[in-house]
Amino acid sequence: MDYDLNEEQELLKKAAKGFLSKECKPLFVREMEEDPQGITPELWQKMAELGWMGLIFPEEYGGIGGSYLDLMVRGRK
Numbered sequence: 551m552d553y554d555l556n557e558e559q560e561l562l563k564k565a566a567k568g569f570l571s572k573e574c575k576p577l578f579v580r581e582m583e584e585d586p587q588g589i590t591p592e593l594w595q596k597m598a599e600l601g602w603m604g605l606i607f608p609e610e611y612g613g614i615g616g617s618y619l620d621l622m623v624r625g626r627k
């Protein structure tokens with residue numbers, strides 16, 4: 551089984567790293583951890599605009615049609 555990331559997964563990894571570096575500074579993350587709401591609606595909206603909410607859903611249902619590995623790549627960052 552091949553566990554190397556393909557080109558699209560590498561791009562997703564870089565995009566996630568860049569997004570989280572910009573949007574999730576340590577103080578902001580601590581504030582979210584202490585807030586019962588958790589992740590802010592604004593952050594959810596930004597992630598949705600990147601297509602992350604539909605990453606593994608088929609394109610015919612409005613998703614990106616990615617794999618579970620794609621989801622893990624995004625989630626690890």
